[in-house]
Amino acid sequence: MPITMHSASVPVFVRMLNNMLGWLDKAEAYANTRKFDPDNFVGMRLTLDMLPLARQIQISTDHVKGCTARLAGIQPPKWADEEKTLDELRARIRKAIEYAESIPAAQFEGSDTREIELPVGPGRTMKFPGETFLKSFSLPNFYFHVTMTYALLRQGGVDLGKMDYLGAP
Amino acid sequence: MPITMHSASVPVFVRMLNNMLGWLDKAEAYANTRKFDPDNFVGMRLTLDMLPLARQIQISTDHVKGCTARLAGIQPPKWADEEKTLDELRARIRKAIEYAESIPAAQFEGSDTREIELPVGPGRTMKFPGETFLKSFSLPNFYFHVTMTYALLRQGGVDLGKMDYLGAP
Numbered sequence: 001m002p003i004t005m006h007s008a009s010v011p012v013f014v015r016m017l018n019n020m021l022g023w024l025d026k027a028e029a030y031a032n033t034r035k036f037d038p039d040n041f042v043g044m045r046l047t048l049d050m051l052p053l054a055r056q057i058q059i060s061t062d063h064v065k066g067c068t069a070r071l072a073g074i075q076p077p078k079w080a081d082e083e084k085t086l087d088e089l090r091a092r093i094r095k096a097i098e099y100a101e102s103i104p105a106a107q108f109e110g111s112d113t114r115e116i117e118l119p120v121g122p123g124r125t126m127k128f129p130g131e132t133f134l135k136s137f138s139l140p141n142f143y144f145h146v147t148m149t150y151a152l153l154r155q156g157g158v159d160l161g162k163m164d165y166l167g168a169p
Numbered sequence: 170m171p172i173t174m175h176s177a178s179v180p181v182f183v184r185m186l187n188n189m190l191g192w193l194d195k196a197e198a199y200a201n202t203r204k205f206d207p208d209n210f211v212g213m214r215l216t217l218d219m220l221p222l223a224r225q226i227q228i229s230t231d232h233v234k235g236c237t238a239r240l241a242g243i244q245p246p247k248w249a250d251e252e253k254t255l256d257e258l259r260a261r262i263r264k265a266i267e268y269a270e271s272i273p274a275a276q277f278e279g280s281d282t283r284e285i286e287l288p289v290g291p292g293r294t295m296k297f298p299g300e301t302f303l304k305s306f307s308l309p310n311f312y313f314h315v316t317m318t319y320a321l322l323r324q325g326g327v328d329l330g331k332m333d334y335l336g337a338p
Contacts, residue, residue, distance in 0.1 A: 003173065003177055147312060
C-alpha cells in the first residue's frame with residue numbers, strides 16, 4: 001500500500017495520543033508514590049511565558065480534530081477548553097482518538113491537493129493544499145505540543161523514556 | 170500530486186532544519202545583546218537527566234540522514250558528534266539539509282513497503298516497512314529533538330514564537 005493522506009495522519013495521531021495516555025498514567029502513579037496531588041501537573045509550565053500542561057494537551061487534540069475534519073471536508077467540532085484534572089485531560093485525549101477514528105478513510109481521498117481553508121483570526125483565513133496543511137501545519141504543531149507535554153512531565157520528575165514517547169510501532 | 174514517501178520526508182526535514190538555523194541566529198543575537206557567550210546555549214539541559222542542546226541537534230540531524238538514506242536504500246554516512254559551538258551546530262544542520270536534498274526523489278519510490286533494517290544495538294536490528302519507519306520512528310523522533318531544541322532556547326530566554334517554529338509553509 002502506498003502512503004496516503006489518511007495513513008499519514010489518523011494512525012500517527014492515534015498512536016501518539018495513546019502514548020500520552022500512558023504518560024499521564026505514569027504521572028499519576030508518580031504523584032501517588034510521592035504523595036502529592038496528581039492534578040498539580042495540570043498547571044505546570046516550562047517557563048512563565050509558555051502554556052501550561054492542560055493547554056498543551058488541549059491544543060494537541062485540537063490539531064487532531066482540526067486536521068482530520070478539514071482533510072475529510074467536514075467542519076471540526078468545537079470543544080470547550082475546560083479540563084482541570086488529569087482525568088478530564090485523559091477524557092479529552094480519548095475523545096480525540098474516537099473522533100479521528102470515526103471518519104471513514106475514503107473521505108481523505110484527494111485531500112492531498114484539495115484546498116484547505118483555515119480560519120486564523122477575525123476575517124482572516126489561510127489557504128493551503130491539503131498535503132501542505134498536514135505536513136507544514138498540523139503535524140509539526142501536533143508534535144510540538146505533544147513533546148512539550150512530555151517535557152513538562154519529565155521536568156516534573158515522571159520516569160518517562162524514549163519508548164514511552166514512541167510507543168509500539 | 171499525491172503524497173509520497175519523498176514528499177512526506179525530505180521537504181519536512183529541510184523546512185524544520187532551516188527553521189532551526191533561524192532559531193540559532195536569534196539565540197546568538199540574544200546572547201550578544203545580553204553580553205554572554207552564545208556557545209553557553211550548547212550545554213543547556215531541560216533537566217539534569219536529559220540531553221544537552223548539542224545532542225538534541227546532533228540527534229535531529231542523525232534522524233534526517235538515517236531516514237532519508239534508509240528509505241533510498243543506501244547506507245547512512247557516519248558523522249562524528251563533535252560540535253561544541255553554535256557555528257559548528259549550524260554547519261551540522263546545513264550538512265543534513267544538503268544530504269537529504271542530494272538523494273534523488275526517484276530512489277524513494279516503493280519505500281512505503283520496502284523492509285527497513287535498523288541496527289539498534291550489538292547484533293540487534295529492528296525491521297519495519299518503510300512507511301512505519303518514517304511515521305512511527307523517524308518523524309516522531311525528529312520532531313521530539315527539534316522541539317526540545319526549541320524548548321531549551323525558549324527556556325534560555327530567546328524570543329521565539331510559533332511562527333519561528335513553523336517557518337514558512
